[in-house]
Structure formats: structure tokens, C-alpha cells
Amino acid sequence: MPAVSAPHHPSPTRSKRVRNIRSIRRGDHVEVRSGEQVYYRGEVRETAPGLGTIWIRGDEEGIRTAISVEDFTIWKLPA
Secondary structure (H helix, E strand, O other): OOOOOOOEOOOOOOOEEEOOHHHOOOOOEEEEEEOOEEEEEEEEEEEEHHHOEEEEEEOOOOOEEEEEOOOOEEEEOOO
16 A cells, blocks of 8 residues: 555545546546545646556645556546
8 A cells, every 4th residue: 555644534525536547637636545545635747548547746745646547546626
């Protein structure tokens, strides 16, 4: 599991699960979850749909992280 400074809870706002990462664009804000626990929250920096990977810059720490859609679910946050 990834290193997490503190576990997050899903956003109370109306987030929508992303089933196809081709619908995600640079600048979108997302939550990255496993089950009901949020491991990352941040802004999408790059996508690689063929690899099933997105890169985000975390809201809290500002660190760029690669996320595999095979390991996590992606939830798009409202703008």
C-alpha cells in the first residue's frame, strides 16, 4: 500500500466514479480510493490510458504520484 500521511474519508461532495480514464483530463481533480478509503486526492497532471495509469499532484503534499487503475478506483470531483 502507498504511504499515506493520514487516511482520508471520501469527499462529501458529489464525486463520480471514473470507469474509463480516457474521460479524465489534465487539471481535473480526483480522489483515488481502495474500497471506501481515500489514499490520494489531487489534480490530474498526465494520463496514459493504454497503460491504465494517471499521474496526479497531491493536494496536501504536492508530490506527483503515478496511480494504476488496476489497483485503485478513480473518482472525479466536481469543479
